[in-house]
Amino acid sequence: MLSVSRAFTAxxxxxxxxLFCRALPFLFFSGKKAPRFxxxxxxxxxxxxxTVLALSPYASLEWSKAPxxxxxxxxxxxxxxxxxxxxxxxxxILGGTVLxxxxxx
Amino acid sequence: xxxxxTAPALPKAFxxxxxxxxxxxxxxxxxxxxxxxxxxxxxxxxxxxxxxxAGAAQYIGISLFAAGAxxxxxxxxxxxxxxxxxxxxLSLIGSxxxxxxxxxxxxxxxxxxxxxxxxxxxPEERADGGFLLAVSALNQLYWVAGTALGALAGSLIPGxxxxxxxxxxxxxxxxxxxxxxxLKKGLPFVIxxxxxxxxxxFMKGSGAIALGLLIATAGLAxxxxxxKKRIKGDGNA
Numbered sequence: 001m002l003s004v005s006r007a008f009t010a011x012x013x014x015x016x017x018x019l020f021c022r023a024l025p026f027l028f029f030s031g032k033k034a035p036r037f038x039x040x041x042x043x044x045x046x047x048x049x050x051t052v053l054a055l056s057p058y059a060s061l062e063w064s065k066a067p068x069x070x071x072x073x074x075x076x077x078x079x080x081x082x083x084x085x086x087x088x089x090x091x092x093i094l095g096g097t098v099l100x101x102x103x104x105x
Numbered sequence: 106x107x108x109x110x111t112a113p114a115l116p117k118a119f120x121x122x123x124x125x126x127x128x129x130x131x132x133x134x135x136x137x138x139x140x141x142x143x144x145x146x147x148x149x150x151x152x153x154x155x156x157x158x159a160g161a162a163q164y165i166g167i168s169l170f171a172a173g174a175x176x177x178x179x180x181x182x183x184x185x186x187x188x189x190x191x192x193x194x195l196s197l198i199g200s201x202x203x204x205x206x207x208x209x210x211x212x213x214x215x216x217x218x219x220x221x222x223x224x225x226x227x228p229e230e231r232a233d234g235g236f237l238l239a240v241s242a243l244n245q246l247y248w249v250a251g252t253a254l255g256a257l258a259g260s261l262i263p264g265x266x267x268x269x270x271x272x273x274x275x276x277x278x279x280x281x282x283x284x285x286x287x288l289k290k291g292l293p294f295v296i297x298x299x300x301x302x303x304x305x306x307f308m309k310g311s312g313a314i315a316l317g318l319l320i321a322t323a324g325l326a327x328x329x330x331x332x333k334k335r336i337k338g339d340g341n342a
Contacts, residue, residue: 007145007170008152014166014183015156021187022215025194026201026208040329044293046217047284048321049189051297053161054277056314059305075271079278089279090127096275097135101268 067104075100114235121226122243125218129160129244133251134258135272136163141259142269143171154252158245159216162186164273185315193220204234214241216248217280292328297321 002010058076061069079096083089133154140150145167153163162183169179193215194201200223201208219241223231230236285294297317304317 001144001173002170004146004149007149010170010176010179011149011153011157011166013176013180014153014159014162017180017183018157018159018162018187018190019213021184021190022194022212024191025198026212029195029198040326043288044325045189045192045322047281047288047293048297048300048325049186049318050277050281050284051294052301052314052317052321053186054274054281055298055301056317057274059302059317060309060313071268072271072274076274076278079275080282083279083282089124089276090131092279093128093272093275094131096278097269097272100271104271105267 071100071103074103114233115239117230118236118239118243121222121230122240122247125222125244126247128218129247130251130254132160132272132276133248134255135269136160136167137252137255137257138259139164139255139269140167140252141256143167145170147253147256147260150252150256151249154249155245158214158248159187159190160218160248161273161276164270168270181312181315185318190215190217190220193217193224196224200231200237203232204237207234207238211237211241214245216244219244293321293325296324296328300324 057072058069061072063069075096078099079092082095083092086092136154137147137150140153141147153166157163157166165182165186166179169182174182194212197211197215197220201211204211222240222244223237226236226240281294285291300321301313301317303320304313307313308316
């Protein structure tokens with residue numbers, strides 16, 4: 001575990017990196033037309049990033065060890081089901097998290 | 106910016122931001138609770154929500170702090186997790202450029218949710234600096250308030266709440282589904298899914314996420330250019 005002071009330094013670095021990411025298009029493309037590759041990124045990057053992040057815990061699961069990923073898979077399916085049904089992010093996130101907490105602990 | 110310009114914008118912005126109010130209070134609460142549960146002080150959680158202000162990245166950050174990750178590792182993961190934000194600004198260069206005085210804050214506060222609200226707002230709202238500022242600042246207020254409540258609850262309630270980290274995963278699942286409903290295409294999601302499982306064969310942890318995203322982007326870009334060439338070729342033939 002990082003000490004509080006090192007975590008604070010790391011937080012400052014994170015703030016700088018995130019500001020850089022958000023400022024990038026304004027630094028380089030203000031007034032000019034963005035190149036074609038960036039419009040490709042604009043359309044698909046959120047989908048790719050969210051899918052990679054959402055599936056990352058599943059890709060790193062140890063399936064052979066008990067409980068064989070059951071809590072993660074069932075809670076994940078509940079999130080998908082709730083969201084397709086009600087499309088209420090709050091409900092989907094709370095529902096999945098509560099189920100996971102019950103199943104895993 | 107004058108007061109008269111902001112006054113009518115605030116109620117409109119509040120109404121538009123209600124879904125984010127609910128989401129940010131909950132996820133912000135979860136973040137505050139997680140930070141304190143992992144052994145970090147309330148002020149650090151608040152500091153992050155004020156100056157880092159990026160939902161998923163803050164959750165990942167706290168997990169990395171708790172795992173004792175190195176600074177370069179933290180910087181790389183943050184970059185990978187947030188480079189998508191660079192894509193968001195592209196469609197807002199015009200709207201933000203019209204308000205140079207508040208532009209720095211608007212850029213700083215451009216989270217996924219703020220981007221979602223601003224990019225789906227009416228053109229006349231997007232032209233109103235007061236509206237842009239009010240939506241961005243309200244969203245951050247909800248986020249910081251949620252963090253404060255969660256961190257305080259975490260420091261008052263003894264013992265650790267386990268399994269709360271899943272809220273982050275649930276958030277990503279929800280955002281991926283929202284993207285699927287927006288794009289109405291399956292292929293990017295299949296490519297991204299294969300990529301992340303592939304990436305974990307070569308790397309672990311944060312490195313795998315970076316590699317997975319890289320493979321997915323390259324894969325989709327390749328498919329896109331091959332498809333375009335084929336369409337062009339058919340046209341010429």
